[in-house]
Amino acid sequence: MIDIHCHILPGVDDGSPDMETSLKLAEVAEKEGITAALLTPHHMDGEYVNHKNDVEKEVAEFQKQINDHGINFKVFPGQEVHITGELLYEIDDGDILFADPYNRYLMLELPHTGVPEYTENMLFELIARGITPVIVHPERNYGFQDDHDLLYSFVEQGAATQLTASSYLGVFGKEVEKFTEEIIKANLGTTFASDAHNFKGRRYRMGDAYNKLKKQFGIKMVARYEYNAKAILNGDDIEQGTIMPIKKKKKFLGLF
Template identity: 50%
Template structure:
């Protein structure tokens, strides 16, 4: 069965993910063992530290695919980027220096700064949607601003953005608070799919199998299958629709 990972940092030595080829091959083997058959290579770009140009990512991905074949690792990979929300993004798009999740340029991984959601974020996503680009907001459950005010994510979903939860978040690797928020987003139908966001072994590898096992147990097989299908649709530039609702309000316990 095809299992697509739309977000990973396993290209060697290109950002804060895998430091070298041996580590990358180990991460790829771990991904395959976790059931992943196809993966987007999504190094950071425009985040203030890393600027991975489109042409370089394409070359690095081709070189790594060759290494995978030579080492008999059955993982098919594609070049992409994790794009940081940045005022320079429109110019990078004009310069054809941005990679998407699909060849048609329909879906793009968009990362907010980890500490908050910038005030201009909605204006930027509006402009991207106006260009025919659907932003996929990555790991919103780990954004401090959204963690404090989870309802803020809905504003972007209402615009037409999609969201991707990190599998490790959903199974508690980043702590209970983040796991509980991931649970709430999933339960409200505000999540399109999971991704590994794999960086290094042993703590930042793929946990897709565990996440899908939990999802099937808590939300049912149909929801788990829809997450998997959405990932396939994203890389094939097919439609992805969220049947979402507002988050349930947390129960308050009053002391008298």
């Protein structure tokens, strides 16, 4: 398995606080069968700013420590880039880390509270530049939860999505779990990632998520999700499948 979204780089955001914890998280990842991870510290979210050059240096040092401790785990520098009106300027200034060496995929975070009005235009500008925005954890976004068609329109426009393994397993509640299942069923999901932060609620859970995916949707869906994670990391074409709108639940109308 390849993890394209996690917060195990030590001391840079709300994830791992120190190198000791990060090395333990790397050990757990290896035991769970995760061979490589894109490290994605928060960037431009109003609280954290992790500049490209700083992240690259931190990841190189972390990889050295991983190797010195005999852990079979490869890490790559990335960012979880928060959407802002300044994003295109940041890209032009060279301070944005993409998910791949060819600058094809951008791990893009929207506010949990909703979808900004300018999101559609921003996605259009990114896609016009040959950049595929990978919308991270859309299942936990209140805007998508309220308006499923919004997510469909963004994927139809050319965006990809990264679902969180923990969401699929019910860690964030039954409603989020159900919405994640609906996203997968409609082929609006592209791949899984852990969004791991620590050893408590925000853990890896990748293996369990893929086991559930196999039971619910079959081995072909598992193969697609695993392939897409690798494709995003390598800058290759992804396989999205035939997307469909998520069917809205029919509301029961009482007799009176």
